[in-house]
Amino acid sequence: MPATIRDVARASGVHISTVSRTFSAPHLVNPETRNRVLACAENLGYRPNRAARALITGRTHNIGLIIADIANPFFPPLIKAAESQARQRDYHIFIADTNEDPAAEEDLVHALAKQVDGVLLCSPRMSNSLIEQLSREVPLVVINRQVTGLPAVVMDVGQGARLAVEHLTGLGHRELALLGGPRGSWTNREIRRSATAAARTADAALTVLGPNPPTEGGGIAMAEQVRRSGATAVLAYNDLMAIGLIEGLDSLGLRVPQDISVVGIDDIALSRLTRPKLTTVATPTAAAGRTAVDMLLQHDGSFAARAGRGGGRTTTADDRRTTAQVTLQTELVIRDSTGVGPAAPADRPAAAATADRPGAAPSADPGSRGHADPGDATAATPEVVAS
Amino acid sequence: MPATIRDVARASGVHISTVSRTFSAPHLVNPETRNRVLACAENLGYRPNRAARALITGRTHNIGLIIADIANPFFPPLIKAAESQARQRDYHIFIADTNEDPAAEEDLVHALAKQVDGVLLCSPRMSNSLIEQLSREVPLVVINRQVTGLPAVVMDVGQGARLAVEHLTGLGHRELALLGGPRGSWTNREIRRSATAAARTADAALTVLGPNPPTEGGGIAMAEQVRRSGATAVLAYNDLMAIGLIEGLDSLGLRVPQDISVVGIDDIALSRLTRPKLTTVATPTAAAGRTAVDMLLQHDGSFAARAGRGGGRTTTADDRRTTAQVTLQTELVIRDSTGVGPAAPADRPAAAATADRPGAAPSADPGSRGHADPGDATAATPEVVAS
DNA sequence: ACTTCTCCTGCAAACCTTTGCAGCCAACGG
DNA sequence: CCGTTGGCTGCAAAGGTTTGCAGGAGAAGT
Structure with missing residues (x-):
């Protein structure tokens, strides 16, 4: 039923190879012929069969994206950016959710391996050695993790955490708590x-509480322990936990930020909507998604075709596999969930510490529409370390 | 490099067709042989090449899922459920985001058409006629929309809206407003x-305000108009808008629910986290995702293979294409954003109207892990209408 | 002992494209 | 007028799998 290359060839009176070239190497075919072929193709509603193409070229034009939990609002912007970036490059994204289960991660990589040109592994909970092993099966780009020898894009949460702590100690807090995230x-x-x-x-004490599930529930559950810790300010593994914690503290009768300050990480859309609005470390998730796709594509672009007739093609000298690791900067967004602490300097009014990020449009995703600049993602990442 | 069926055949001393059958029709091959083949396959790390399989069977084992905006928290649970259900059936899900753009919807269907066995069209904004036309190109299941002749799964928001209005009028509200959603x-x-x-x-007045973008911003922007409308209670197109509206009203100095009641629709996770907690109409998004996948698969299961050698296979009598439309029930979840209105009966205390749904775990997705019961989804849908 | 089955396995075509190679033609330089 | 070049096009193999058909071996029935 669906039109094949042969139908088009017949209709336009040329050989199928000419039709093929019309699509995959237009410069090799006479403009006149090309137009005729194009017209016939359009007419018949012909679209190249990607399975057949994949079979011979060895490239599926698909990318796998493995995520811990799609329902965690941290991921959708990343997914969205990756999908849009991939689409521009004529790739499609397979999505898979592991439910935070490390074993599922491995299964999914296997399942996807033969069907994609590469896999984006987002915040994996697996062991490094397993990841390395899997990377021999299919090209991998890791997000939010560093694995030696593998291309990775990470957000500099270390820097973010430092900024957050400095912010808190600057406000006069001396007893801090860290609400840890998931193991692995x-x-x-x-x-x-x-x-x-x-x-x-900063000469402040820091109590580490955890590990905990990286969810709102995980935050709620720890409220009591946070209170007992005596901390006047806490940094949470992510916004969801921070929000949960605020909720939990609230039902314990503790007010944020008056009684205790809370800082999250991620700057999910939600953190602007809760009361109080959350002070948090903004992570460039959309940029991470775009960059990861770019790295994967550039990376296995150097493979060239792994198939092709005789297979005797000489491997290019560019086989050194530049496995770069890109680090994306984070930034502290001060809102309403942090206030002065016990050791605050007298001349520092609490209100002075609150200022939302100026022109950040609510959920705009620059570059996710049409004209995104490929250089954009890396432009936002001054710090690029090649390994 | 990757092991092919031929390698396995050589290793186990049988013909490739036997290897093929070992995987696709195990009952046709001698148990002894089968085990030997299986062992060799395992040994060589063989995995069938899906492109090659797709090429000959005409079935890709892929499903497309087209979504208006992944970042809208309404969708992730649906995506998650669909992905998990598909995976159980050995299918993969392609995800695509349209950015709420009707034109993008059409493009994406075309792009996906040749590469998937069917497309799940989620809350499409296209015209009915265009959808019908596209359905001739690739099997379609529509979610949150009814298109005659096409299989669909819809959530009964009509019923939900009725419950919400009854709830409000029951509380004594006589001037209602409806915050409309997007055009199309x-x-x-x-x-x-x-x-x-x-x-x-109920003898109440209802002012319709809209259309509006279905986002938090859309809600915020309408706060002023809602106030001017004189309504004491408002039903919003979705939770995001409801939450935005509450925010907007707040900055206008209006308190919810004391001054004005607000009801949302969807029951996204977020609606439990805002203050006040949102009264809303819960829609079974996860069930919708599962059901849609099931419908698509059952539906095009009847196509059998559209390829196959001679192609002369007699079409089964089961060609009547039972295009069912499944309706999923919704339910009203009363929380803290609704209170008594001007015409309330004196004996009705405001507090009596608040009661969260009992045992709903924060973001548990029953059936998304391993042992989900296939009947589960449809079991939750007493009302099935075959067209 | 011969036929008839049943079970299993091998054979080879077909799915739709891509691509190295070779051939054709026209134009051009000498 | 011949040789060469360059621009297009055709030829055919290859990629990994599925599947209708046919054949072989053994068992069962007569």
């Missing part, structure tokens, strides 16, 4: 490491 | 129709 999270380790260091520098 | 939305029309009827029945 690279991000969690980074935050902890950086927050601990920053607290020490 | 079937859901929006249903809500409007049903709310209007319910208001008339």
Whole structure:
């Protein structure tokens, strides 16, 4: 029923190879012929069969995206950006949700491996060694994790955590708590490491509470422990937990920010909607999604075709596999959930510490529509480390 | 490099067709042989090449899912459920985001058409006629819309809107407003129709405000108009708008629910987290995702293979294409954003009207993990109308 | 002992494209 | 007028799998 290349060839009186070239290498075919073919194709509603193309070229033009939990509002912007970026490059994105289950991650990589040109592994909870092993099966780009030898794009939460701690100590807090995230999270380790260091520098105490599930519930459940810790300010693994914590503290009769300050991480859309509005570390999720797609595509672009007739093609000298690791900057967004602490300097009014980020449109995703500049993503990432 | 069926055949000393059958029709091959083949396959890490399979069977085992805006928290649970259901059936989900742009919808259907076995069209904004036309190109299941002749799964927002209006009038509100959603939305029309009827029945006035963008911003922007309308209670197209509206009213100095009551639709996770907690109409999004996948798969299961050698296979008598339309029930969840109105009976205390749904776990998605019961989705849908 | 089955396996075509190679023609330089 | 070049086009193989058909071996029925 659907028109094939042969139908088009017949209709336009040329050989199928000419039709093929009309689409995949237009410069090789006479403009006149080309137009005729194009017209016939249009006429018949012909669209190249990607399965057949994939079979011979060895490239599926599909990308797998493995996510811990789509329902976590942190991910949708990333997905959206990745999908849009991929589409521009004529790729499609397979999405898969692991429900925060490390075993599911492995299964999914296997399941996707033969069907995609590469996989984006987002905040994986697997072990490094397993990730490395899987990367021999299919090109991988890791997001929010550093695995030696693998291309990665990470958000600099370490820096963010430092900024957050400095913000809090600057407000006069001396007793801090860190609400940890899930076990196995690279991000969690980074935050902890950086927050601990920053607290020490500022001569403040920091209690680490966790690990916890990275959800609102995880935050609610820890309210009591946070109170007992005696901390006057807490940094949470992510916004969801921060919001949950505020909720939990509220039912304990503790007011935020008057009694206790709370800082989240991620700057999900939701953090602007709760009361109080959440002070948080903004992570460039959309940029991360775009960048990851770009890295994957550029990376396996150098593979060229792994198939092709004789297969005897000489591998290009460019086989050095530049596995870059890109670090995206984060930034502190001060809103209403942080206030002065016990050791605050007298001349510092609480209100002075609150100022939302100026011109940030509510959920605009620059570059997700049409004309996105490919250089855009990396332009936002001054710090690029090639390994 | 990757092992092919031929490698396995060689290793196990059988013909490739036997290997093929070992995977696609195990009952046709001698258990002893089968085990040997399986062992070799395992050994070589063989996985069937889906492109090749798709090429000959004509079935890609992929499903397209077209969504207006992944960042809208209404969709992730649906996506998640669909993905999990599809995976159980050995299908993968392509995801695509239209940015609420009707033109993008059409493009995406075309782009996906040749690459998937069917497309799930979620809350499409296109015209009915265009949808019908596209359905001739690729099997379609529509979600949140009714198109004659096409399989659809809709959530009964009409009923939900009625319940919401009854709830409000029962609380003594006589001046209602409806905060409309986006143009082209079937859901929006249903809500409007049903709310209007319910208001008339209860002898209340209802002002329709809209259309508006279905976002928080859309709600905020309408606060002033809502105030001017003189309504003491308002039903919003979705939770996001309701939350935005509350925010907007707040900055106008109007308190919810004391000064004005607000009801949302969808029961997104967020509606439990805002202050006040949102009274809303819960829509079974996860069930919708599962059901839609099931309908698509059952539906085009009857196509059998459209390819196959001679192609002369007699079409089964089961060609009647039972295009069912499934309606999923909605339910009113009363929380804190609605209170008594001017015409309230004296004996009705405001507090009596608030009661959250009992045991609803924060974001649990029953059936999204492993053992989900296939009958589950339809079990939740007593009302099935075959057209 | 011969036929008739049943079970299993092998054979080879077909699915739709891509692509290296070779051939054709016209134009051009000498 | 011949050789060469360059621009297009055709030819045919290859990619990995599925599947109708046919054939072989053994068992069962007569």
